[in-house]
Amino acid sequence: MRLRVWLLTAVVVVANVGGNAILGFAMKQTPAGVSIAASIAQPVAILGIAVLTAWMLLRMRLLGMADLSFVVPVSAFGYVLSALAGAVLLHERVPLRGWIGTVIIMAGATLTGLTDHAAGPDAATDPRGELPR
Amino acid sequence: MKWLYLSGIVGGTVCSDLLQSHGMRQGNGRKWKLSLAVVFMAVSFFSFTQLLRIAPLSFVVPASAASIAIDTVLARSVLKERVGFRRWAGAILVAGGVILLAQ
Numbered sequence: 348m349r350l351r352v353w354l355l356t357a358v359v360v361v362a363n364v365g366g367n368a369i370l371g372f373a374m375k376q377t378p379a380g381v382s383i384a385a386s387i388a389q390p391v392a393i394l395g396i397a398v399l400t401a402w403m404l405l406r407m408r409l410l411g412m413a414d415l416s417f418v419v420p421v422s423a424f425g426y427v428l429s430a431l432a433g434a435v436l437l438h439e440r441v442p443l444r445g446w447i448g449t450v451i452i453m454a455g456a457t458l459t460g461l462t463d464h465a466a467g468p469d470a471a472t473d474p475r476g477e478l479p480r
Numbered sequence: 481m482k483w484l485y486l487s488g489i490v491g492g493t494v495c496s497d498l499l500q501s502h503g504m505r506q507g508n509g510r511k512w513k514l515s516l517a518v519v520f521m522a523v524s525f526f527s528f529t530q531l532l533r534i535a536p537l538s539f540v541v542p543a544s545a546a547s548i549a550i551d552t553v554l555a556r557s558v559l560k561e562r563v564g565f566r567r568w569a570g571a572i573l574v575a576g577g578v579i580l581l582a583q
Contacts, residue, residue: 371537374529387529403521411504415497416555416563416571423574426545430581433538441538448542448580455573458566 355409356422362402363425368432370395375437423456485531486543492524493547498554542581549575 373392377385387396409418427449433439496517503513531540552571556563 367537367541370529371532371540374532377533383526383530386533392529399525407500407504410497410501414555414561415501415559416552416561416567423545423548426542426578429541430538433536433541437537439536439538444583445538445542445581448577451577451580452542452545452574453577455570455575455577458570458573 360425364428366399367429485527488527489544492520496520545578
């Protein structure tokens with residue numbers, strides 16, 4: 348169970364970064380004045396949307412296996428890696444303060460990942476005294 | 481406009497996360513909760529694509545992580561999840577890092 352959660356978490360993070368980078372690239376190529384519909388109808392944008400759709404479905408599955416308060420901070424690795432993708436692949440300038448923020452996010456995500464992540468409400472405050480599934 | 485789009489991303493994400501988490505675990509109202517979650521996800525996504533047109537990816541994605549702090553608070557208060565000290569500390573660190581990145 349624990350290994351399955353970690354593997355799915357890794358796949359979710361990779362899909363998130365890949366989809367963001369592809370979509371970011373596509374939107375940067377969109378000329379000013381182009382409508383919202385036209386901007387997301389480009390082939391590259393569609394590819395990015397397909398990867399992000401896979402990410403969304405896998406993340407929904409992960410939310411069914413682990414607490415929201417585990418899934419959200421741990422998947423923060425995706426935020427950090429997306430910033431890296433922006434700097435490396437899209438040649439964006441990220442200031443020093445931005446990289447310090449990146450390190451802090453990674454520390455927070457790691458700290459959260461060390462906690463137990465079973466799904467279910469707080470048994471101590473649940474009047475039924477059991478964890479509904 | 482930049483902050484309006486960011487509000488759409490964060491607000492849509494938080495509402496969608498709560499509805500997905502609640503809907504995936506409980507049978508009652510599962511269908512409408514997941515359907516409504518998709519609507520909020522769409523609001524968040526279209527805000528995301530439009531913000532990408534006017535701001536760098538290295539700002540847009542980390543800034544959208546502002547939803548983490550709100551998600552963690554609502555996971556405890558609404559979903560009644562157990563949120564221990566380390567998880568709170570981790571979420572606060574992530575939020576702090578996001579604020580630095582977004583400046």
